[in-house]
Amino acid sequence: MNVALNDINQTEITRLRVACSNCNLRELCLPVDLTPDEMARLEELSNQKRSYETGDYLYRSGDRFKSLHAIRSGSFKTRVLHEDGREQVTGFLMAGEIIGLEAISTDVHTCEALAMEDSEVCELPYARLAELSREIPSLQRHLYKIMSREIVRDQGIMLLLGSMRAEERLAAFLLNMSQRNAIHGMSATQLRLRMSRLEIGSYLGLKLETVSRAFSHFQEEGLIQVKARAVEILALPKLRAMVGK
Amino acid sequence: MNVALNDINQTEITRLRVACSNCNLRELCLPVDLTPDEMARLEELSNQKRSYETGDYLYRSGDRFKSLHAIRSGSFKTRVLHEDGREQVTGFLMAGEIIGLEAISTDVHTCEALAMEDSEVCELPYARLAELSREIPSLQRHLYKIMSREIVRDQGIMLLLGSMRAEERLAAFLLNMSQRNAIHGMSATQLRLRMSRLEIGSYLGLKLETVSRAFSHFQEEGLIQVKARAVEILALPKLRAMVGK
DNA sequence: GGGCTATTTTGACATATATCAAGTCAAACG
DNA sequence: CGTTTGACTTGATATATGTCAAAATAGCCC
16 A cells, blocks of 8 residues: 555645655655654654665565655565465555554554565554654644545555556556656656566466566557656646546 | 454454443443543543434545544445445445544545434534543553554455455455444344345445346355345355355 | 336347457577 | 566466346236
8 A cells, every 4th residue: 555556646745755865755745844853853863774675575474563664775575475475566566655554453464565675664563653653733633634645545446456457557557657756856758677577467466477568558659668667658638537537 | 444344354353443432432441441531521522412313424535534433233334436426345344343544534424324224323522532542641542542543454454355355355245244243232133134136236346246146156155144135144154164264 | 996107127239348368479598 | 698587468268257138037007
């Protein structure tokens, strides 16, 4: 749930994402009125830093939940493993985004998160965040909002996944990647995908061949330029039109 | 998002639902330790009551969000209307359940809720609930949990919808209805569905004919006995097996 | 109860996606 | 530099679901 298809529905998308580079909670604070003192206390929470290499686990299913993590560099995917060993990708998390929210309720992670490339994260101990939010009502209210907005976002996904066809899903995915790139100051049209066709398919509920065909078809139509994982978006408006906006 | 497919994944399902008949927040309080005094204050919130006839709106898209509602009797559906007039059902809410959570973040309802039959609800003014939660830390924490558990639940839906086929979706739906029936002290096998095949299809992302065929097929297989909207579940374990558990 | 209407079921066919199987391409490695 | 390996693309076919149409059924009003 860390990643949302319906982001491309052009509602605000900044939300939980940390737009500034030093991995504090500025984005999270932005819409709430905090005093400089409160702000400082909030930023203190995110001072630690840790490195992960490609394939390393940030957390595994069953791990006790202690903290959220803000991704400073690199990217992660979250997944669940089914009994039969199949992998189901549930989200992609990029630099500047916060990961781990899904475990707040259970205190235990229900999926695993692993680095898709060498990455760095800052820890946000949840206990201290909650504690702080009890002292700062506007922060508390904001956390509520963040969480329930996640709900709305996912509801959006549900609606979309139920009714979207393969190419619409892929269009939504590309627009989502584009927007998240743009938020963090990178190109909105030049994408370097970190994930394989198989992973994209798993995330979108499609087979890798279907994903590949959709890429090819988009290229034929002049919507994008594909070169393996380097994708250039040529016709952003047309892609938007495909997903209904 | 008020309704979840993955409830049938046999995790706990009591959650937000109010199991006792007088529509207080007992279910909501249950897992938290409240003093009798705190409990009393909480129950005060749900004293009001209002009636709705079939087709009445509990709220509409765009309405200002003021309160949650606990359904004392009857049932509601939530939906969004697309530009072209198509209706998309996003949830079914039954007696004993709480509706409206999706609007907390935006302060405005993003979908509309209307009665599927004559119904009664109690209002839970959100401001007072939030205020109270500030004074009662364990309640605050519980609200966090409820909300983020909604997240997990919806994530479950996302996973399911992406990979489940028509009959699996219907099986999940039936099991969900069964469980919710059971929670509120009704039969787990004798279901009186309040919604049409069209609404079920809209909710599950299927066409009504597909829903109907799935019902028929289940009956042929001896899994259920169908008589219009009266459905008897004959082979609960087999249905469970269909959805992976 | 009889007729009316909406709902549900069923059938025939169309389309989208999955499946199976080659074949291509590119990075990694000796 | 050739080989290997994994990822990606493309093609042929199968299967699931959607679409269109008609018949059957149930609920409702008089």
